[in-house]
Amino acid sequence: xxxxxxxxxxxxxxxxxxxxxxxxxxxxxxxxxxxxxxxxxxxxxxxxxxxxxxxxxxxxxxxx
Amino acid sequence: xxxxxxxxxxxxxxxxxxxxxxxxxxxxxxxxxxxxxxxxxxxxxxxxxxxxxxxxxxxxxxxxxxxxxxxxxxxxxxxxxxxxxxxxxxxxxxxxxxxxxxxxxxxxxxxxxxxxxxxxxxxxxxxxxxxxxxx
Numbered sequence: 001x002x003x004x005x006x007x008x009x010x011x012x013x014x015x016x017x018x019x020x021x022x023x024x025x026x027x028x029x030x031x032x033x034x035x036x037x038x039x040x041x042x043x044x045x046x047x048x049x050x051x052x053x054x055x056x057x058x059x060x061x062x063x064x
Numbered sequence: 065x066x067x068x069x070x071x072x073x074x075x076x077x078x079x080x081x082x083x084x085x086x087x088x089x090x091x092x093x094x095x096x097x098x099x100x101x102x103x104x105x106x107x108x109x110x111x112x113x114x115x116x117x118x119x120x121x122x123x124x125x126x127x128x129x130x131x132x133x134x135x136x137x138x139x140x141x142x143x144x145x146x147x148x149x150x151x152x153x154x155x156x157x158x159x160x161x162x163x164x165x166x167x168x169x170x171x172x173x174x175x176x177x178x179x180x181x182x183x184x185x186x187x188x189x190x191x192x193x194x195x196x197x198x199x
Contacts, residue, residue, distance in 0.1 A: 025135035028196075038137050038199045 002062045006034045008052040023047040078122045086115035141199050145192035152187045 009019055016030045023044065032038040033048070040048065040061075049060050092098055093108025100106075163169065169176075 024133070025137070026133050029135050029137040032137060032199060038140070041136055044136060 001039045002036065002064055003033060004060055004062075005030070005048060005052065008054060008060060012053060014052075019048070019051055022051040072126075075122055075126050079119065082115045082118040082122065085118065086112050089113075089115060137199060138196075141192060141195045144195050144199075145188055148191040148195070149184060149188040152191075153184065156183070 005019075009016070016027050016034075020027045020030045024047075025044065029038065033040060042057075045057050045061050049055075049057050052060060054060055089108045089111030091108070092111060093106055096106075098107030160169070
């Protein structure tokens with residue numbers, strides 16, 4: 001699964017730690033997500049979309 | 065996704081369990097049950113030792129103020145590590161069966177079980193740490 005977490009996170013000048021704190025995960029999990037090593041659950045994907053101030057999950061996550 | 069911290073009620077239950085183990089150890093020691101326990105002088109003293117170690121661990125957990133985050137990625141990796149450990153146990157059992165067939169293993173059951181438990185914990189810990197780097 002592709003994602004644009006890093007891009008949107010930088011857009012709103014948010015650090016990995018800040019995003020991790022917002023969605024209640026560790027910074028390592030955010031790193032894994034940004035590198036595409038780990039696919040999030042629907043819950044986490046939804047939380048990240050909200051934290052990145054986007055409306056739809058499809059804006060942030062895309063199937064390859 | 066959850067922030068896990070040991071609370072006082074949980075700690076009370078754990079302390080209770082540790083005290084039961086210590087009391088059981090004292091009873092075993094007093095009645096002289098399991099006097100020939102390898103590695104320790106008796107099963108009773110071993111239980112008392114385990115009880116005190118448990119109490120020390122619980123106290124350390126209570127005193128640490130650092131919030132421990134357990135997120136879904138960690139749970140995912142933990143599940144994978146459990147699967148690896150399970151596979152390792154099966155492979156180990158086959159190896160032991162073959163070795164025992166070639167030359168009978170003469171090892172006290174208490175030693176064998178303690179090695180096995182330590183091995184399981186070690187395999188789980190190592191596989192968890194290694195898998196954490198891949199996910």
